[in-house]
Amino acid sequence: KVAAMKRTATVPDTETLDLPGMLLLHRGGRRNTTFGVDFQEQVDKFRTKVPPIVSKCLSEIDKRGVMIKGIYRVSGVKSKVEHLCQRFDIDPEAVDLEDVHPNIISNVLKLYLRQLPEPLLTFRLYSDFIHAAKENMSGQLFGENLLEQLKRLISRLPSSNLCTCAVLMHHLHRVASHSEFNQMSASNLGIVFGPTLLRPLEGSTSLASLVDTPHQTRAIELLITHAHILFGPSENFPVTPSQTPVEQLNQTLGGVIIP
Template sequence: MDQLIAKGKVDSTSRQSYYDSGERAYNALMSALESSKLKQIIQLQYHFNSYHTYLKSSYEYLDKQKDKVLDIVKNAENDYKNFKSKEKQKQLVWVPVSMSGDTKRVFGMSYQEVIERDQYHNKILPFLDDSFKYLEEKGLRIHGIFRVSPPKPDLDSLRERIDRGEEVDIWGIEEIHLVSGLIKLFLREMSAPLLTFELYGDWIAAIDEVSTELQIQKVKTLVNRLPEANRVLLYRILTLCIKILANQEENEMTIQNLAIVLSPSILKERDTDAQSLVDEIHKANKIMVFMLENYDALFSNF
């Protein structure tokens, strides 16, 4: 068409119509491009707003959860220290009494047997007695008490000293989680759980009773059937937990938190397969929660 126009073979009306069509096509194309750019800009703005909202909510969440995040960081740091101290851990390998001839061992033993062997008339080991008093004075408001783990090498060293019969100054320990970790370690390594293997079925039956009144009656009877040393230690543990729960707004340790970290060491079956382990832990948690919720009724005459 341009060549025909150049040669004068197209009249003025057709020529104008041609140019008008071209202009309209050009304008339509530019309009489409601008519209496309605008759409992209709107999409980008939407994405930026979404990221801004996401980041804002993330920062708000982190600010609310900062204490838990600090717990995670602290545990990670402790794990790193444990990893870096392999040589030190080798030096702290615990040697059983049967191999070392040491008659002062208390970890990994029957609690009642240790109390009878060493003739503790108040039915509580001195380092445990000091640990409970220490936590009652210094640890009730500590965030994550019993949940946060101390460095393993420090805990192993403390256990070694106690098993050698050394006098350990619990009150001289600065890391509060080390003292709570020591109590957990002792409970976990007992050769028989605090509520005993023999009474496991009775504990489960008691907690499955239909009424709270019957549950309290049966649990109270079972507490009285425990060896005296076990009964005293159970009372000290639950009493400490009650005091921790009174400060849970500061330490963020709920009744469920305490049950989760302590109950697996207090009640378990003698032989447990992997399939029934989860159910066993659930039942132990349930019993621990029940004893804490009904502490006054169970231990009013203790």
């Protein structure tokens, strides 16, 4: 049985990156390919269920960043973050991250997810995820009932959102497994990613979103902690772009989610 989870840690506030203009339109009026672009438009363009920027960033952090203290919390150098964002918007498939510090990569990934016109977990399911988190925090929903409810919610995501969410949550689970060294437990990662992956239609600065912040955090914490139960084995959702073609991931979806 999975007991109702308790919050035990907090993450200090960090500098919020704000890169206006560059994320909306390049000089000369050329439209962005990545930042601020509709999620489905991106996966259709690159014929993959996981956008290249997500696959590349997660893959590199898996290789070099999971042991870094404060990964995903510590801010990177703003000019370097902006430069990498521009490279991804020019040609995301051509970006090489081998010599980029993981803190820069993690900041770019967070910024990308924050700039999606609709959050990864969608506006439509916002209230349902928040409700499940509230019931878990109050002790009304836990154990198998909690997991079944989360599985039902996940199954309602568009397939590309679901695949990307699965890849991301398995990655964050790996990060959290090294929390003794990086100090980024599932609860701390939930604080970082909650308001980014779950936000209401009114916007992340709305009163509803501010009131719901603890529940956004808990919902993501639960998805991270129980990634293997909710999404299936991580082997079904490889991070490397060449391993996530549309056809393979369509087959993977069939056996992962309980309707």
